[in-house]
Amino acid sequence: MSSSLYIHIPFCVAKCNYCSFNSYAGLERLQERYVDALAVECTQVASGGQETPLETVFLGGGTPSLLSNEQLKRLFGGISAEFEIAKDAEISIEANPGTIDTEKLDTLRQCGVNRLSIGVQSFNDKELRIIGRIHSAEEARTAVANAQAVGFNNLSVDLMYGLPGQTAKSWQQNLTAALSLSVQHLSLYQLTIEEATPLEGMIQDGRVHLPDEDAVADMDAITASLLEKRQFMQYEISNYAEKNYQCRHNVNYWNNRDYHALGAGAVSYLHGKRVKNIADPSHYCALLEAGQPVHAEEECLQHEASFRETVIMGLRMNKGVCTDDLQARYGLDFEQVYGGIVQDLCSRNLLERGKKSVYLTAKGRTFANLVMAELV
Ligand code: SF4
Incomplete structure (x- = not known):
């Protein structure tokens, strides 16, 4: 849990x-x-x-x-x-x-x-x-x-x-x-x-x-x-x-780790599955009062989609993502998944490679939406 x-x-x-x-x-x-x-x-x-x-x-x-x-x-x-x-x-x-x-x-x-x-x-x-x-x-x-x-x-x-x-x-x-x-x-x-x-x-x-x-x-x-x-x-x-x-x-x-979520419109993320509750508060209450489930939408992320999402969310943080951790968690190699895109983003001074990490530069943080769009 x-x-x-x-x-x-x-x-x-x-x-x-x-x-x-x-x-x-x-x-x-x-x-x-x-x-x-x-x-x-x-x-x-x-x-x-x-x-x-x-x-x-x-x-x-x-x-x-x-x-x-x-x-x-x-x-x-x-x-x-x-x-x-x-x-x-x-x-x-x-x-x-x-x-x-x-x-x-x-x-x-x-x-x-x-x-x-x-x-x-x-x-x-x-x-x-x-x-x-x-x-x-x-x-x-x-x-x-x-x-x-x-x-x-x-x-x-x-x-x-x-x-x-x-x-x-x-x-x-x-x-x-x-x-x-x-x-x-x-x-x-x-x-x-x-x-x-x-x-x-x-x-x-x-x-x-x-x-x-x-x-x-x-x-x-x-x-x-x-x-x-x-x-x-x-x-x-x-x-x-x-x-x-x-x-x-x-x-x-x-870090794209699991979390529970309760309440109207709340979204939980557990074992690669994202579940969104009914958004309307009255409907949410009525369903629980009747012993009914309150889930409105479910999304199961495929393995590589989950990997990419973890990269995008992790890059929001200044420390970026650790490529060894990604390999251990997903069995996927960062460079292999992204190929030349990373090189291109680095050459445009949007992304930087550390020894075992990849992170946004100051310019990359300003244009974060653009970088994320290329890595999604
Ligand atoms: S309406 Fe409520 S939730 Fe929205 S910004 Fe104002 S205080 Fe926050």
């Missing part, structure tokens, strides 16, 4: 203008049923037997911190009743600054949560309003301070760059604000415009304007320079951490 568990909580106070995740505003009345349904799915999954204790548990969303204190206690009680959890397990939860007060932070600590990923996105109130966040910059600062006050010492802040109206200067101010909070981890995502989101409409009808390519390149340069000075190591395309604070759950994911 996998040693990682993901749990999806699909509720949000309001839908952000850029968001295309499986998340819903206005479904608070379903939360109670949803927590019950998760308990049923948890029992089903755990009944498959457990070979190793869970090393990581990750509550993502949506907004997991929107669950009430009672619901959180019930959910974590159910997980620890069904699964053995390693003593030093990383137990993370995503939190929205508009949804965590000191009492909730205390509850999370009591539930065993030891890593908090706070979705700040920006420390500029104007930028926050444009992207439709429910909180202010000041509330975000208070959330981080409160988390530290109740004893959290493994904190991550999410920021977005390339936002409408954002300049290199305001990005620098954002990053400086995040670094002033003494957090251990930063996730920095470049905004992508998803289809059919309100933000797409706002851009199309000229209400807001995205920064141009040069401005985004300047933001990337600011990130590299500021974080290096502060000993934040980039370990994945969008993720930076102080020593020993990489997100273990996500590293397992980028």
